[in-house]
Structure formats: structure tokens, C-alpha cells
Amino acid sequence: MLAVQTHEITKHFGEVRALDGVSLQFEQGIVYGLLGPNGAGKTTLIRILATLSRPTSGTARVAGIDVVDDPMAVRNRIGLGGQFAAVDDYQTGRENVEMVGRLYNLSANESRKRADEVLERIRLTDAADRPVKTYSGGMKRRLDLAASMIGRPEILFLDEPTTGVDPGSRLDLWDLIEDLVEAGTTLLLTTQYLDEADRLADRIGVIDHGKLIAEGTSTELKNRLGGDVVEIHALDGDIDSSAAVLTPIAGEEPVIQGQSLTIPALRGVDTLTQVVRGLDEAGIRPEDIALRKPTLDDVFLALTGRVAEGEDAEARPTGPRGRRGGR
Amino acid sequence: MTTTQPRPKLTISQKLTHTRVITKRNLLRNVRIPQLLVFATIQPVMFLILFNYVFGGAITQGGPAAAVGDYINWLIPGILVQSAVFGSTQTAVGLTEDLRAGVIDRFRSLPMARSAVLTGRTNADTTRNLWVLGLMLAVGYLIGWRFGQGFLRVALAVLLVLFFAYAMSWVMACMGLAIKDTEAVQVAGFLPIFPLVFASSVFVPTDTMPDWLQAFAENQPITIISNAVRSLMLPEQAVEFIGFNQSELIWQSLAWTAGIILVFAPLAIRLYRRISD
Numbered sequence: 130m131l132a133v134q135t136h137e138i139t140k141h142f143g144e145v146r147a148l149d150g151v152s153l154q155f156e157q158g159i160v161y162g163l164l165g166p167n168g169a170g171k172t173t174l175i176r177i178l179a180t181l182s183r184p185t186s187g188t189a190r191v192a193g194i195d196v197v198d199d200p201m202a203v204r205n206r207i208g209l210g211g212q213f214a215a216v217d218d219y220q221t222g223r224e225n226v227e228m229v230g231r232l233y234n235l236s237a238n239e240s241r242k243r244a245d246e247v248l249e250r251i252r253l254t255d256a257a258d259r260p261v262k263t264y265s266g267g268m269k270r271r272l273d274l275a276a277s278m279i280g281r282p283e284i285l286f287l288d289e290p291t292t293g294v295d296p297g298s299r300l301d302l303w304d305l306i307e308d309l310v311e312a313g314t315t316l317l318l319t320t321q322y323l324d325e326a327d328r329l330a331d332r333i334g335v336i337d338h339g340k341l342i343a344e345g346t347s348t349e350l351k352n353r354l355g356g357d358v359v360e361i362h363a364l365d366g367d368i369d370s371s372a373a374v375l376t377p378i379a380g381e382e383p384v385i386q387g388q389s390l391t392i393p394a395l396r397g398v399d400t401l402t403q404v405v406r407g408l409d410e411a412g413i414r415p416e417d418i419a420l421r422k423p424t425l426d427d428v429f430l431a432l433t434g435r436v437a438e439g440e441d442a443e444a445r446p447t448g449p450r451g452r453r454g455g456r
Numbered sequence: 457m458t459t460t461q462p463r464p465k466l467t468i469s470q471k472l473t474h475t476r477v478i479t480k481r482n483l484l485r486n487v488r489i490p491q492l493l494v495f496a497t498i499q500p501v502m503f504l505i506l507f508n509y510v511f512g513g514a515i516t517q518g519g520p521a522a523a524v525g526d527y528i529n530w531l532i533p534g535i536l537v538q539s540a541v542f543g544s545t546q547t548a549v550g551l552t553e554d555l556r557a558g559v560i561d562r563f564r565s566l567p568m569a570r571s572a573v574l575t576g577r578t579n580a581d582t583t584r585n586l587w588v589l590g591l592m593l594a595v596g597y598l599i600g601w602r603f604g605q606g607f608l609r610v611a612l613a614v615l616l617v618l619f620f621a622y623a624m625s626w627v628m629a630c631m632g633l634a635i636k637d638t639e640a641v642q643v644a645g646f647l648p649i650f651p652l653v654f655a656s657s658v659f660v661p662t663d664t665m666p667d668w669l670q671a672f673a674e675n676q677p678i679t680i681i682s683n684a685v686r687s688l689m690l691p692e693q694a695v696e697f698i699g700f701n702q703s704e705l706i707w708q709s710l711a712w713t714a715g716i717i718l719v720f721a722p723l724a725i726r727l728y729r730r731i732s733d
């Protein structure tokens with residue numbers, strides 16, 4: 130059965146088109162990663178699928194049930210973990226989880242039993258009876274995950290589960306999520322991080338400006354990106370002359386963002402060597418030069434052929450360029 | 457694949473459980489963050505003491521106090537209503553905090569009764585109000601307030617006030633859901649409350665007010681509830697002397713309270729459903 134199936138979903142907030150016709154579907158038992166920069170529409174889509182908000186147009190089915198026609202039936206089958214840990218500071222971890230169990234219509238006994246199980250799985254048993262205000266940020270995220278699992282959902286929605294946690298906790302969370310998936314939960318996960326989608330997701334959808342712009346396994350997407358890139362940071366006056374050096378090497382014009390020029394490294398280290406030699410011969414000294422893995426920015430460049438701050442950037446003040454601080 | 461059976465509709469007992477769970481959660485907050493309860497308590501007690509000693513002397517000489525005895529006997533019924541109404545603003549504050557923390561989103565994604573988040577909130581706030589009212593009566597007793605007509609009448613009076621506080625909690629729930637911002641709602645919540653509380657018989661009888669104000673003051677719910685409570689708490693001769701009609705005032709109070717709930721509870725639930733559309 131299909132876990133999620135959306136058809137031409139749109140969501141408008143006044144002038145802003147948070148979603149602009151998203152059609153995606155995936156089957157049960159997999160991890161689907163929704164990858165996109167700030168403001169892409171990830172949270173908006175999750176909120177519609179979790180019955181928190183209604184689409185402006187289009188339809189969405191979760192476990193075969195229409196989210197607008199029968200939200201209650203959908204809620205019985207889903208779990209939601211937020212971008213911010215939605216747990217009560219003044220309750221203990223166990224109390225938080227048991228409360229959610231009761232609200233999933235479990236009996237008091239069953240809630241208690243499952244809370245034990247879930248806390249164990251999430252490795253919070255030792256801290257379970259402490260008030261949440263004594264927890265670290267990573268622990269709160271884990272507790273939030275525990276709360277979203279106590280109803281044994283068929284489909285779990287996790288919105289940026291690792292945003293804002295330190296790298297150690299991030300690895301922890303990844304482990305936990307992988308355990309969950311092994312136990313058979315279908316997962317829809319949003320993220321801004323390519324490596325996260327890469328590690329966790331069986332299939333990845335790339336979303337930008339409310340549109341699904343690419344879909345596939347992580348390998349498929351990477352092949353479309355063509356592997357590594359060479360990026361140089363040129364001095365102000367050298368941008369045009371540097372571009373003139375790079376173009377014949379890449380066989381296409383470099384992508385220029387401010388002082389940064391990027392070309393695909395079709396021959397890996399050899400491309401880098403060629404670039405260094407070419408610049409040297411032309412008497413250009415760049416500030417910085419590097420061979421690196423493609424970032425999310427490069428994904429967008431490759432997929433859309435433009436920098437993610439498009440013509441209509443006003444509506445989206447927090448595009449990926451904003452995040453990088455621009456050069 | 458473990459499939460939860462489709463549950464067609466929530467039963468009444470499930471809805472009651474949800475309300476109980478949320479009520480308990482909200483009450484726990486008061487117990488676990490003692491500062492909350494301490495400040496929620498200190499403020500009304502401070503009002504009681506200030507008003508009694510600042511206004512008491514002046515008012516005893518001018519008002520219907522001859523019949524009432526000390527000003528405290530006039531003041532206590534009014535200030536119970538005032539603190540209950542002030543306390544109801546916490547409903548708005550609590551809801552906006554839950555909205556901001558994302559807790560409401562979690563609740564809305566669960567297969568639970570939509571109304572439980574709100575009833576659980578208003579129930580808890582009314583319970584906290586009961587505690588505040590009890591404490592004020594105790595402090596009042598220490599500074600000279602006495603039962604006029606025995607314990608049962610006082611208990612009935614407290615119930616009237618609580619019921620009204622419950623109604624005001626629903627008004628505040630609407631404000632919280634409409635305004636959504638904690639700081640803004642802390643200010644906005646008092647906007648309707650101040651004129652209602654001060655242009656009323658809470659602190660002084662309405663007959664010295666200018667005509668236009670008197671017309672408003674005498675026909676608005678806070679005066680009616682305060683006077684209903686007085687008719688249950690003052691000695692019977694005093695009630696007669698002032699001319700309070702006890703049963704009429706009680707019925708009017710109940711009618712106002714029920715009316716407010718009938719309008720604002722469904723409105724709050726509607727606002728809650730639409731919260732992110």
C-alpha cells in the first residue's frame with residue numbers, strides 16, 4: 130500500500146505560495162527524505178499530511194485515507210516529531226510520553242507499558258523520572274521522538290529531527306531513527322542536510338519554492354550532480370578572467386555567486402590540477418581553491434540551473450544564500 | 457505491519473479521559489513551577505489588603521457601610537469576583553505559550569477530542585481560581601471579614617464566582633487563540649477587564665457615579681455577580697437595607713454566565729480548529 134500519496138497539492142498564505150503543486154508518492158516500509166533549503170515548503174507539506182492544516186487545493190492521502198475527509202483516521206495511524214521538541218519542561222520524561230499515550234486512546238496500563246518500552250528504545254530510561262527541564266537539547270529531541278512513537282504509528286513524520294543539535298547527538302538520533310526503520314515504521318523525514326538524507330533515506334525528493342524539483346535514490350541524484358566540484362574564490366577584479374580560464378576546462382561556463390566560481394570536477398583531482406595550472410599560466414592568484422563534495426547549494430544549481438535566490442526572492446528571505454551569508 | 461483498527465468516532469468516555477489528562481497536565485504546571493502559584497496568589501491578596509486599608513476608612517463613612525459594618529464585608533465579595541476575572545487571563549497566556557512551544561501542534565496531530573485542549577485548560581484555570589479564592593477568604597477572615605449568613609451561603613457564593621471565572625476563561629481562550637502572542641495577550645486580556653471591573657460595584661457602590669456610567673455599571677455582569685455574592689454573604693438586615701433582591705441577582709448571574717459560555721466556548725473551539733489554516 131502507498132504510505133503517502135499527494136496530488137497537485139498547493140498551499141497559499143496570502144501572496145506566498147508555500148506549496149505550488151506537489152505530487153509525490155511512496156510505499157510503506159521505506160524512509161522518504163524531503164530535502165530543501167529554508168522556506169522551501171517542507172514544514173508546510175508535513176503539516177498538511179499530519180492534518181494540522183488544509184491544502185489550498187489538491188489532495189493528499191496517508192495510508193490510503195484522505196487527510197481532509199477523515200483526519201481522525203489519519204491521526205490514528207501517524208506520529209509527528211517536530212522541528213522543535215514539543216515536550217513539557219515541568220513534566221518528567223515518562224509523564225510526557227505517558228500523557229501522549231493516553232491521548233492516543235491507550236489505557237493507563239498500556240500507556241505505562243509502552244512508555245517503558247519506548248523510553249528504553251530511545252535510551253532515556255535512566256533520565257525518565259527527571260523533569261525535562263534538566264535534559265540537554267539532544268535528550269529533548271529524543272524524548273520528542275519517543276512521544277511520537279508511543280502510538281506505534283504506521284507512518285512517522287519527522288520534521289528536521291536533527292536541526293540545531295550538536296554533532297554527537299545528531300549521530301545518536303540517526304542511530305535511533307535507523308533502529309526505528311528496521312522495526313518497520315514508514316518514515317517521512319525532512320532535512321536541509323544532504324548527508325542526513327543520504328544516510329537515512331531510501332528515496333529523496335528535493336523541494337524548492339514549493340515545487341518538487343527532483344526525485345530519486347541518493348545515488349541517482351548524485352549522478353545527476355556529476356560528483357565533486359572545483360570551487361575558487363577569486364579576487365574582485367579577477368572574476369571575468371578566472372571564468373575565462375575555467376570555461377574550457379569544464380566545457381561549460383562556471384556558476385558564479387559573488388566571488389565564488391564553481392565547475393563540475395569531471396576528472397576529479399585532475400580537474401583541480403588543470404585549474405591550478407590554468408590560473409597560474411594566466412597570472413591569476415585566487416584567494417582560495419578547493420575540490421569538494423557537492424553541497425545542497427550545488428544540488429539546487431545543478432537541478433534548477435540557477436542560484437536559489439530567484440526573481441521572486443522577496444517572498445523568501447531565507448533562501449540557501451542567506452544561510453551561507455553570501456560572499 | 458501492525459495496523460491500528462480504525463476508530464470510527466471518539467466515545468464520550470474517551471473525550472472525558474482526554475479532558476482529564478489535559479487538566480492534570482495544566483495543573484501539574486502550577487504545582488511544579490511554584491513561582492507561578494505564588495505570584496498568582498500574592499497579587500490578589502495584595503489587592504485585598506491594599507484596597508481594604510487604603511479605601512476602607514474613606515468609604516466606610518460614605519457608603520452603605522452603616523448597614524454593612526466594616527468595609528471589608530463590602531469588599532470581599534467584590535474582590536473575589538475581581539481576582540477570579542484577573543485570574544482568567546491566565547487561560548489566554550497558557551494557550552499562547554503552548555502554541556509557541558509547538559505543544560498544540562502535537563495535540564492537534566493526535567486522535568484526541570479537539571475540545572479537550574480547551575476544556576482541560578479552562579478546568580485547570582478554574583481549579584487554580586478555587587485555591588486563590590479560598591486563600592483570599594482566609595486572609596479576609598484574618599483582617600476582619602465575617603460570614604453574614606453562614607457557611608452554606610458562602611459556599612454557594614464561591615460557586616457563583618467560580619462559574620463566572622470559568623465563563624471568563626472561555627472569553628480569554630478566544631483572545632489567546634485569536635492573538636496568539638503571549639506578550640500581546642498579557643496586555644490585551646486586561647483591556648476588556650479593566651473597565652468592567654472598575655466601572656462596577658466591586659469596590660464602591662454604583663450610586664455616586666455619573667448617570668451615564670451608572671447606567672453601564674449597574675447592568676453589566678461584574679456588578680451583578682458581585683451584588684449576588686453580597687446578597688449571600690452580608691448579614692440579612694444589610695441585604696434588605698441596601699435593597700438587594702437575592703434570588704433575582706442569582707438568576708441574573710447564572711444567566712450572564714451561561715450566556716457567556718454559550719457564546720464563547722463554541723467560538724473558542726472554532727478558533728482552535730482553524731488555528732493554522
Ligand SMILES: Nc1ncnc2c1ncn2[C@@H]1O[C@H](COP(=O)(O)OP(=O)(O)OP(=O)(O)O)[C@@H](O)[C@H]1O
Nearest residue numbers: 142145147166167168169170171172173174444445
Ligand atoms: N502560517 C504562515 N503564514 C504565512 N506564511 C507562511 C506560513 N507558514 C509558512 N509560510 C511561508 O511558506 C513558505 C514555506 O515555509 P515552510 O515553513 O514550509 O518552509 P520549510 O521548508 O519548512 O523551511 P525551514 O527549513 O526554514 O523550516 C515560507 O516562505 C514561509 O514564510
Ligand SMILES: [Mg+2]
Nearest residue numbers: 171172173212
Ligand atoms: Mg520547516
